[in-house]
Amino acid sequence: MQFVDLTVEPGPAYQSELSRTLASSEAIVREELLTWRMSRGMVLNQLSFVHGDPDVYVDALAEGSEIVQHEIRLVDDDRFYVYLQEANAHERPSWWTAFLEHDLIHVPPVVVEDLEAKWDDGTRAQYLIRPREGEDGAGEIAGAACLIVDRETQTATPGIWLRKRFWGRGYSGERAAALIELAFDRLDLDLVAIPVEDGNEKSRSAVEGYVERFGGGYDGVIRNATVRPDGRIVDRHRYTITREQYGRGEDSSSRPG
Template sequence: MFPETIETDRLRLEPRRPENVDLDACYRICSSDPAIDEVTEHVTWDPHETKKETREFLERGRERWEDHEAASYVIRPREGEEGAGDIAGFGGFSVDWERRTAELGTWLRKRFWGRGYSGERAAALVEVAFDDLDLEVVAVSHHPDNDNSRRAIEKYIERLGGRREGRLRNTLTFLDGSVHDEVRYTISQAEWREATS
């Protein structure tokens, strides 16, 4: 149902499964990569404390894929890019089939910030959501204080024909139990087709 591999000009996305991601490397990145606290500051997960946590993260990717709930990918720069083949981060989308909506999500290691990878990945996943899965809406959100995500999302949302819907109150729950607002954006299939035709 979901594409096994997605290649863009600069990125290669493969399913987030234990067989596609080295557990030790993933654990090092998710637990103690330089700036991991900055990466996780505005997301709903904390740096991993054990390798078991990382293994469960990879297994959840496989389970949700097999249950057709989500397409989660490991993101790697392609040959010719700095850090080619390294894990740049993870991203994908969850699907609400009844509402015919995909919800994008991603995180990148700090050394890969500022390269436009978020927008490139988003454009490829939006195409999958609309062309392959015939969904009606793609949504994405960020924590109100996450300026890096806001800037990245605003760039690709505008380019892909979408819009900012607004600030939703108390919709994000972090692992520590704290509840936060989120800023939500959407793109309809019709808007995307008009913007990319």
């Protein structure tokens, strides 16, 4: 058996509305198609690994008339998995025929970082955020939350990503309270650190609210803290809560123990 490393770049005539939108966006750095299959009615089912801005991808999905359903799972702030079903694939028959009428097996690239392995070794926990029953959008995926654990420094870093239509509902603070409790009461860590990108004043305001509530404070700004998908080098503000501060915070009287 022989293997061929094949790269295919379809022209605009063979691209879906979603593909054309994403191709024109600088916020999506790279998308790897991990696996795909065609189901009845020429509906395309595919799983991809994306490096870029999840908000831009979700907006493109919302505008894609051919999208039947989709789900996003975050790896971190700018890497995520996308499962989607795309209808109207029959409108590009020659494109799919090139694959379906030959004995080709798609071998996906090896993804080194595996969320399940990180869960098992206790270095990362990932959760979906869904509105409660009775709330607008109940049952939908509103976003995702994670807790990254560094055992060497005894530090937990919570993260969150929300679709824009679910902003302003208090999910950030509710998620923060649950993850901070997890970090101190269940994982027995010493510190929770929350980074906020410079210029994101809404996030800073939200973070300052729950950090103060749990007795924490502002450490300062870290220059050139990270590189965004579009190549920008950005600064980050750092907020922290220590175990001792958590025990003395405003919410301590309502916690068990």
